Amino acid sequence: MNSASEIRCLLRFGPRNFVEEFCYTGRLYMNTLKYFKTLEANDELRSDPSEGLISSHAASKTQLFVESQGNLLPIRNLIGQLKLSDKRDEEINVFSLYAITENIIDVDDRVFSFGGCAALIENSYELLQRLKKALENSDWDYRVGLVDYVDKDNYSGEMGAFRKYSDLEYQNEFRIAIHTKKNAPLTDLYLGDLRDITCLIDTQTVKRLPKGLHKT
Numbered sequence: 001m002n003s004a005s006e007i008r009c010l011l012r013f014g015p016r017n018f019v020e021e022f023c024y025t026g027r028l029y030m031n032t033l034k035y036f037k038t039l040e041a042n043d044e045l046r047s048d049p050s051e052g053l054i055s056s057h058a059a060s061k062t063q064l065f066v067e068s069q070g071n072l073l074p075i076r077n078l079i080g081q082l083k084l085s086d087k088r089d090e091e092i093n094v095f096s097l098y099a100i101t102e103n104i105i106d107v108d109d110r111v112f113s114f115g116g117c118a119a120l121i122e123n124s125y126e127l128l129q130r131l132k133k134a135l136e137n138s139d140w141d142y143r144v145g146l147v148d149y150v151d152k153d154n155y156s157g158e159m160g161a162f163r164k165y166s167d168l169e170y171q172n173e174f175r176i177a178i179h180t181k182k183n184a185p186l187t188d189l190y191l192g193d194l195r196d197i198t199c200l201i202d203t204q205t206v207k208r209l210p211k212g213l214h215k216t
Contacts, residue, residue: 007146010121010174011098013114013203023119023198026130026191028176032183033161034090045113048168050083052090053159056152057082081152092161092179093186097121099146099174108170112203123197124174130191131176140178147173 012022021027039047050056058081098111098118121127128144135142147162149169161177180186 006101007124007174008100008102010124010127011100011201011206012119012121013098013111014117015115016117016200019115019117019119019200023194023200026134026194028095028131028186028189028191030093030095030176030178030186030189032090032185033092033094034087034183035185036094037090045110048164050152050159050165052085052087052092052161054084054086054089055156055158056084056150056165057156058152058154088181089161091181091183092177094161094178095176096171097174097176099172101146101172107206108172110170112206116203118201118203118206119194119198120201121194121198126197127191127194130194134189134191135178140180142176142178144176145174147171147175 012019014022033051036046036048037051098107100107131142131144143162145162147164149164149166150157152165152167162175164173178186178189
């Protein structure tokens with residue numbers, strides 16, 4: 001799924017001061033894929049060493065050959081994944097949201113560790129219209145959509161900014177991705193006051209959606 005029309009609502013988790021800034025100013029602070037790729041592994045919520053991949057191939061389903069004395073000999077008993085990456089893709093800046101879709105009934109408790117507060121975005125279409133307006137005078141390429149999750153042990157194919165391994169599926173991520181080509185955080189993108197399409201909620205009350213939502 002990659003259409004905003006399939007989304008009931010979006011959530012932005014974080015510490016209360018950051019979430020309030022997002023609601024009041026529409027600021028999108030966007031780190032690069034390289035940033036998340038190189039985070040320490042103990043930051044398991046945000047660290048993803050597979051960010052920026054072009055493609056991923058299950059080694060057990062892939063044939064590799066080496067040349068020996070003019071002959072091509074197959075390499076056997078491969079395990080794991082064969083990953084191809086491109087440094088240019090690591091320059092893509094991303095802003096992540098949690099998506100509530102028709103398939104999501106319970107929100108995984110792990111996402112609450114992002115912070116004690118969340119912005120509930122009730123009109124995702126309007127949010128993306130304001131993003132479009134904010135970027136209309138830039139020459140940046142951008143894309144929005146739900147992340148597709150694949151089984152790393154069996155999947156072989158393209159990856160990119162909108163495909164991740166299924167061990168992170170609990171994040172049910174909706175991404176805004178902008179290719180600024182600057183290889184630095186994007187810190188000054190503002191959509192304006194979002195309080196007409198958002199409300200603040202306490203993450204401790206979000207155990208079941210939509211019935212579990214409570215304004216704070």
